[in-house]
Amino acid sequence: xxxxxxxxxxxxxxxxxxxxxxxxxxxxxxxxxxxxxxxxxxxxxxxxxxxxxxxxxxxxxxxxxxxxxxxxxxxxxxxxx
Numbered sequence: 001x002x003x004x005x006x007x008x009x010x011x012x013x014x015x016x017x018x019x020x021x022x023x024x025x026x027x028x029x030x031x032x033x034x035x036x037x038x039x040x041x042x043x044x045x046x047x048x049x050x051x052x053x054x055x056x057x058x059x060x061x062x063x064x065x066x067x068x069x070x071x072x073x074x075x076x077x078x079x080x081x
Contacts, residue, residue: 007044014040031060035073047080054080 001010018033038053054077061070 010040027060027064031057051077051080
């Protein structure tokens, strides 16, 4: 949906999935959902929101001990203007 520029529909699907994942307690999938939301906001041109989503993804990856992905999230957020 993001590639088709159906941003609102993509956001609705991602948020619905993210809410379900939170209920299950799957931190890795939650972090990945935050990553996808960050990329969606980048596609929309809203770098401030993208940075917030990258930050949340980074925090979750650090929480589960995945430093490689956490550092990648930090780098991607830092690359945004």
